[in-house]
Amino acid sequence: MTHHTRKSDKHYSLDDDGGWTMTNFESGLWLIGLGPGDLSAMTTASIEAAKSCNYRFLEGYTALLPSGEGAKLVEIVGEYELLMRPEVENPDQLLELASENAVALMIVGDPLQATTHVDLQLRAKAAGINCHVIHGISITTIVTGAVGLQSYRFGRQVTLAYPYGDYLATSPFELILDNLQRDLHSLVLLDLDPTGMGIDEQKPMSPAMAVDILRRSADKIGENIEQWKIVLCSDMGRPEQRIFYGTLDDVESINNGSIHCIVIPGRLDELEVEALARWN
Amino acid sequence: MTHHTRKSDKHYSLDDDGGWTMTNFESGLWLIGLGPGDLSAMTTASIEAAKSCNYRFLEGYTALLPSGEGAKLVEIVGEYELLMRPEVENPDQLLELASENAVALMIVGDPLQATTHVDLQLRAKAAGINCHVIHGISITTIVTGAVGLQSYRFGRQVTLAYPYGDYLATSPFELILDNLQRDLHSLVLLDLDPTGMGIDEQKPMSPAMAVDILRRSADKIGENIEQWKIVLCSDMGRPEQRIFYGTLDDVESINNGSIHCIVIPGRLDELEVEALARWN
Numbered sequence: 001m002t003h004h005t006r007k008s009d010k011h012y013s014l015d016d017d018g019g020w021t022m023t024n025f026e027s028g029l030w031l032i033g034l035g036p037g038d039l040s041a042m043t044t045a046s047i048e049a050a051k052s053c054n055y056r057f058l059e060g061y062t063a064l065l066p067s068g069e070g071a072k073l074v075e076i077v078g079e080y081e082l083l084m085r086p087e088v089e090n091p092d093q094l095l096e097l098a099s100e101n102a103v104a105l106m107i108v109g110d111p112l113q114a115t116t117h118v119d120l121q122l123r124a125k126a127a128g129i130n131c132h133v134i135h136g137i138s139i140t141t142i143v144t145g146a147v148g149l150q151s152y153r154f155g156r157q158v159t160l161a162y163p164y165g166d167y168l169a170t171s172p173f174e175l176i177l178d179n180l181q182r183d184l185h186s187l188v189l190l191d192l193d194p195t196g197m198g199i200d201e202q203k204p205m206s207p208a209m210a211v212d213i214l215r216r217s218a219d220k221i222g223e224n225i226e227q228w229k230i231v232l233c234s235d236m237g238r239p240e241q242r243i244f245y246g247t248l249d250d251v252e253s254i255n256n257g258s259i260h261c262i263v264i265p266g267r268l269d270e271l272e273v274e275a276l277a278r279w280n
Numbered sequence: 281m282t283h284h285t286r287k288s289d290k291h292y293s294l295d296d297d298g299g300w301t302m303t304n305f306e307s308g309l310w311l312i313g314l315g316p317g318d319l320s321a322m323t324t325a326s327i328e329a330a331k332s333c334n335y336r337f338l339e340g341y342t343a344l345l346p347s348g349e350g351a352k353l354v355e356i357v358g359e360y361e362l363l364m365r366p367e368v369e370n371p372d373q374l375l376e377l378a379s380e381n382a383v384a385l386m387i388v389g390d391p392l393q394a395t396t397h398v399d400l401q402l403r404a405k406a407a408g409i410n411c412h413v414i415h416g417i418s419i420t421t422i423v424t425g426a427v428g429l430q431s432y433r434f435g436r437q438v439t440l441a442y443p444y445g446d447y448l449a450t451s452p453f454e455l456i457l458d459n460l461q462r463d464l465h466s467l468v469l470l471d472l473d474p475t476g477m478g479i480d481e482q483k484p485m486s487p488a489m490a491v492d493i494l495r496r497s498a499d500k501i502g503e504n505i506e507q508w509k510i511v512l513c514s515d516m517g518r519p520e521q522r523i524f525y526g527t528l529d530d531v532e533s534i535n536n537g538s539i540h541c542i543v544i545p546g547r548l549d550e551l552e553v554e555a556l557a558r559w560n
Contacts, residue, residue, distance in 0.1 A: 035323065041415065044327070045320040110417075112425030115551060121428070122554055135321065135425065135517060137390075141418040145392030148401070151420070152439065156464055157432045182458070184436055237415060271395060274402055 025052040026132070029098040029124050031111035033136020036237025037066045037259075039073060046106075046134045047076060053104035055097060056080035059088055062116060063108035064192060064202050064259065066238060073106075080106065084199050091120055098129050110138040139261065142237045143187055147263055148275025155184030155266075160213050162194045162205065173217035176264055183267040190260055204259045207232055211252040231263040231279065245279035305332040306412070309378040309404050311391035313416020316517025317346045317539075319353060326386075326414045327356060333384035335377060336360035339368055342396060343388035344472060344482045344539060346518060353386075360386065364479050371400055378409050390418040419541065422517045423467055427543055428555025435464030435546075440493050442474045442485065453497035456544055463547040470540055484539045487512055491532040511543040511559065525559035 030049050035041030050056060058065065058073070060082040065073065073080065083105070087094065097103050111117045111133055124131035144151040156179060158172045172188070179186045190205035218225045225248065232244045234257030242257060244250070251262075268276065310329050315321030330336060338345065338353070340362040345353065353360065363385070367374065377383050391397045391413055404411035424431040436459060438452045452468070459466045470485035498505045505528065512524045514537030522537060524530070531542075548556065 036415075038325075040325040040328070041323045043315065043321045043323050043417070045318075047324070048320070110421045110425055112428070113421070113431045115430060118428050118430075118555055119551060122551070125558070133426065135316075135417050135422050137323070137415050137417050138421040138425075140431070141390045141393070141421055142415050145390055145415065146413065148392070148398050150395060150398075151393045152437045154436065156435055156462075159432065178462070182436075271399060271402070275398055278405070 025102050026130055027098065027100055027102050028130030028132060029095065029120070030102060030104045030132045030134065031117055031121065032104050032106045032134045033110040033138075034065070034073075034106055034108050035110075035137040036139055036142060037064070037069060037108055038238040039069055039076060041137050041237055042076070043134070043136065046136060049132070049134050050077035050104045050106055052102065054101040056104040056106065057083045057094070059083055059105055059107045059117075061085045061088075061193065061199070061202065062114045064204065065108055066235075066258065077104075077106075080104075085116075085197065086199065088116055088120065091123060094120075095124060095127050095129055098124065099127070107136070110136045113138055113140075137237065139189070139236060140187060143233050143261060143263060146236065146241070147231055147233065147243060148278070149185050149263065149265060149272050150269070153183075153185055153266065153272075154187055155179030155182060157187050157189065159189045159191065160205065160210055160262075161191045162196070162209075163213065163216075164196065168213065168216055168220065170217045170220050173214060173223075174221070177223065180264070180266050185266045186264045188262040188264060190262070192259075207254045207257075207260055207262075208252045210260070210262060211248050215248065228264065231265065231276065232260060233263065234258075234260045236261070243279045245276050305329075305382050306410055307378065307380055307382050308410030308412060309375065309400070310382060310384045310412045310414065311397055311401065312384050312386045312414045313390040313418075314345070314353075314386055314388050315390075315417040316419055316422060317344070317349060317388055318518040319349055319356060321417050321517055322356070323414070323416065326416060329412070329414050330357035330384045330386055332382065334381040336384045336386065337363045337374070338386045339363055339388075339397075341365045341368075341473065341479070341482065342394045344484065345388055346515075346538065357384075357386075360384075365396075365477065366479065368396055368400065371403060374400075375404060375407050375409055378404065379407070387416070390416045393418055393420075417517065419469070419516060420467060423513050423541060423543060426516065426521070427511055427513065427523060428558070429465050429543065429545060429552050430549070433463075433465055433546065433552075434467055435459030435462060437467050437469065439469045439471065440485065440490055440542075441471045442476070442489075443493065443496075444476065448493065448496055448500065450497045450500050453494060453501070453503075457503065460544070460546050465546045466544040468542040468544060470542070472539075487534045487537075487540055487542075488532045490540070490542060491528050495528065508544065511545065511556065512540060513543065514538075514540045516541070523559045525556050 176186045192202040234242045401411045456466045472482040514522045
């Protein structure tokens with residue numbers, strides 16, 4: 001972490017017509033959710049807080065800002081610096097800076113959905129540094145809503161990790177089966193980090209790779225999943241958002257889009273059948 | 281549904297410093313999420329869309345705007361009219377209006393998390409009327425994040441309904457037990473509508489009533505829950521947000537706050553134990 005970030009020399013307000021003014025902006029760590037990446041989904045509070053902080057960082061490894069949005073973010077809130085995993089998981093420098101300044105750590109999606117951010121919050125507390133949270137729209141909300149399946153019929157959320165060499169973990173697949181046995185839907189997030197280290201450039205998992213992992217997991221524990229129909233959600237919450245409902249073969253052949261996740265539906269009620277029929 | 285709503289005669293933009301301009305605002309139904317009720321959590325896109333619509337309605341029965349925020353909403357987006365359940369579930373008038381105008385239906389939280397809104401979206405489609413969705417922050421995201429429990433360790437979401445006369449449904453309690461048996465946390469939303477009709481004034485369920493329903497449900501199926509420690513989340517996503525972690529007796533005695541929900545933790549990992557210890 002270098003300290004090239006430009007210091008903001010004034011506080012902003014958005015109160016032309018009934019907005020909020022933040023005065024006496026407090027020092028400490030501000031965890032600020034940006035929403036899904038299309039920056040029009042930033043909240044007034046998140047814009048205000050990020051603008052008002054003296055230093056701004058973007059957490060760059062639990063989620064990805066789409067190309068082009070980085071420049072827009074500078075226009076909206078001011079200059080910022082990218083922080084990768086080591087500087088967030090060993091946050092001594094970050095917390096030292098926050099002990100005397102208002103420091104924004106901007107996070108794509110919602111803060112505190114990742115273990116790392118909860119841990120950071122607890123470390124700030126232990127160091128006697130104020131930690132404020134400004135929520136953002138999470139991918140979970142967008143996907144469960146947009147697809148049209150009932151949000152209360154989702155079971156535990158699953159993340160498919162990249163396989164490391166020959167090793168393939170079947171536990172994510174087993175969680176999906178467990179949800180299915182209880183007639184629940186599964187939201188399956190796809191890994192962004194092929195190395196598992198959080199330091200290299202992110203590489204969102206392709207639909208083909210995700211289907212391959214599902215098939216190999218099923219083979220390994222003796223399940224047949226070739227009859228499954230699943231929902232592929234691409235670039236959700238962005239203008240180019242697309243949803244597709246089809247077989248594993250169909251999904252495997254989809255090449256466009258940059259960030260994807262999958263929903264594996266459990267038993268469908270009548271309204272849900274109709275809702276999914278839109279995405280064929 | 282009367283038509284007193286003021287027509288907006290111009291389109292707005294927020295592009296002083298890199299924002300978005302919406303031109304040629306399309307006719308149709310705009311389902312617009314307002315977030316949790318503190319209007320600083322509205323997104324740029326939701327403010328822009330609501331301002332730009334020719335007619336504005338607030339859906340007033342699946343969730344509640346805090347007192348005082350209604351006037352602020354008028355300042356931010358313009359005049360609007362409240363719609364209750366019958367006019368949303370029998371939306372002929374609403375859809376007719378949307379066939380030739382841009383009509384905003386503003387929803388506290390995120391649209392499409394409630395069955396009603398998915399149904400409305402499908403009806404609009406069937407009637408050949410464009411239906412656009414602008415997402416908002418959902419209570420689900422805020423609670424799972426703010427409490428500090430891992431979002432992927434939540435099982436199926438549960439809603440505790442008001443008992444009707446002598447009848448008490450035990451199915452919500454059984455879903456909680458099912459999550460617990462699988463070491464998963466439960467987010468328990470509390471009912472707002474004592475009549476189940478969606479037409480009267482909303483009456484958010486009190487912590488005491490929620491604990492009473494949990495106890496009576498446990499009695500009815502022969503479980504002992506007096507050792508439980510649960511998390512009470514009050515007025516989440518608003519400046520007065522409070523979180524408390526304690527016994528059923530503790531939670532039962534809490535009288536302040538206006539809207540509550542509960543988290544019933546499953547098995548806790550080390551980080552989660554530390555995260556919950558903040559709320560004692």
